Amino acid sequence: MALLVSAPAKCILFGEHAVVHGTSAIAASISLRAYLLVAARPPGSAVQLLVPDLGLNLAWPVDSLPWSQVPVARGLAAVAAGSSGGASKPTTAGSSSASKPTLAASSSGASKPTTAGSTTTTTACKPTTAGSTTTTAASTTTAKASTAPSAVPSALHPPLVRALESLLAGTDPNHFSTAFAFLYLYLHLASRSSPAAFLVRSTIPLGAGLGSSAAFSVCLAAALLFANGHIARPCTGPPSPAARILIDEWAFLGECCLHGNPSGIDNAICTAGGAILFKKGASGEKPRKTFIPDFPSIPLILTNTFQSRQTAKLVAKVAALRDSHPSVVAPVFNAIDATVTQAYQLLTTSQTDLTADRTSWTARLGQLIDINHGLLVSLGVSHPKLEKVKEVAHKGNVGWTKLTGAGGGGCAITVLRDGVTREALRVLEGKFLIEGFEMFEVVLGDKGVAVHGAYTPITEAAFLGAKTHKDLLALLSTEHKPLNFTDGSWDDIIPIPQEDDPHSIAEIAYTQEYKQGMSYLRAIMEKEEFSDRALDLTEYIIAMNPAHYTVWAYRANILFASNEDLRDELKYIEPWAERFSKNYQIWHHRQTIIKNLRDPSGELGFTATILKKDPKNYHIWTYRQWVIQEFSLWEDELEFIEKLLEEDVRNNSAWNHRFYTTFFRQDKLPENAIIQREIDYAKASIPIAPQNPCPWNYLRGIFEKTGTPLTELESLCRPYVPEDNGQECLVSPQAMDLYADICVIQKNIQKAQLIYDLLARLYDPIRENYWKYKKSQLTKVDSAAEAV
């Protein structure tokens, strides 16, 4: 079964850059995430890395990887693998050419691969000797004793760095670091015998200071550790604290590959989630991490300047400045450290005190933000666009702004003044838009690394096919919610198992969880219990089987009995309806809820959004027709339909809906002007695509409904019917069919026969039998006429 993990982005509130040189920093996770899906591949397959957001699709034959360069003490896979791999080139799956990166000559002690032009002169992340070990909490994880890494290296291993540089020498420079980090961790944590594809999606702006690389590294470390049985994988939710330590430490190595000289704060916060006060350990020591449990909710906005930059280069730039002006730069680092200390005091002030004087608390925090930014400017890591953000926010009098992360572009954060109105923020957003920036609100303190539920398997196609972030989130919001039947809260229920015939020919392969959930539901339904736990139980089962009609129906009963806010239920249904839009149970449930709520205001918009993705889905159309009929929402339907038909004149569902809204709105026929409008519309649509059956059928429908003789359409058909004189024309089988019917009305049976012959033999042979059948019916018409 595929494994899906995710990790949050982060935002450094205070202390970036200086933290690399040993001072403290404060960071919080934010509500944007990276996702990694591991899909098993048959033995012998290549290992594949797919990052569609980066246009990266690479695959390597497992035996081509430099397994022999993995330090034996740590390289679990190397232990299992034995022999060395060569340095054959990666295959670029799906793309034929990969431009050559120029690699800076890597010195023997280099800790990181650098692409040409990079001025990295880092000395941190120094490789340690192969035998040295660093004790980690790994020993206390629930990992398999036989394979658990006993020690996580604290730096990159130069021989492996060189081997990977050589292996990846032909890779697109834009993909080099990602591929390097991937293979570095893969070689340490995976085994040759279990090839897999690693698919990555992310809602985090890339290279914008929000830790996209750390979120990726954390996902990678977690996925490899879980997938290879090094740590126990939770069914869903966060891994154990001990497992998180291991993930964090391996993710740090991923960051070394991507960054060169990371402090470790990014991987720490992206693993743990929440908020953290972080200080890098002195050489050989572990970092000091103080998690801040009751992190106050800071009113904060983020603004993306879209100015691209690379963390590695900016970190190297600060290191170079420190090297050339140590006595000037050291006090700047110390001043940054002091802002962190002050900010930490403020942020950990008790909430009760906070409410007492929120305004001055925010203002003090804001001043520290300003000071910290100024110090970063002095280190040379701001950018004119970041200064522009600061200027616009300052002029708008909304609060205090600083760059976040490595700077040089990317994002800025603004701590909002107390009492800033929504209106002021909208104005600000507009001003940012004019500058080409995007402002967005985020929630601080999102959960850390997590495994996503396994009962509604997210397929590779759906994962990769999600076009927008919203699609991706919709896909993931239908994940499994765990229920624990042994926590005491279900002790009063005696589950009722399903009584299947023990001799049944084809027993349904229910999972244990599904069987258990259903047994509890039967018992709850028998008791007619309409409680919160019953509602949770329905969600538990729906996540495993969203097509279970009874569960939806019982859920509706619970909601009605307990006076739940039905608007919340609409929100709950949305991702299910989007993801399983051909599931009629979900649409029926939505209908039940709307019927009760009597508020269809969001329904036309909602169905329009889903129809955009699947414009011929009749489940949605049927539901939409019900909404229109039930609440008399006919007015704007024509405009909606015309838009769809403009996009695709062959959309038979839209034509059908047009007929419905024209002729089913009232019991009597519509006015003549409306009928004429519809005839004209259909006639005008024919030349666009004469072989499209929709407008022909539409016209037939109107003529039938209004009792108008089809003969009036003769001149419309003629240009698309082959002439007796054999002249070339654009033939339309639909026009020929209609014309044959007209010939019959005109008693020109011979002509009709000829048309059917032509259709059967030449113009529509796929329906040969149908045309022959129609011709045979003509003989009856003919002889009936003769008999008369």
Ligand SMILES: Nc1ncnc2c1ncn2[C@@H]1O[C@H](COP(=O)(O)OP(=O)(O)O)[C@@H](O)[C@H]1O
């Ligand atoms: N979702 C992702 N998948 C693969 N690689 C990623 C992803 N996100 C980031 N990266 C890697 O990290 C690099 C950006 O890192 P960095 O410059 O530190 O920016 P950030 O501040 O967002 O972490 C990208 O160029 C890419 O190599």
Ligand SMILES: C[C@@](O)(CCOP(=O)(O)O)CC(=O)O
């Ligand atoms: C500049 C630094 O302090 C933060 C970098 O954050 P980001 O990669 O820009 O998201 C570097 C580090 O701490 O590793």
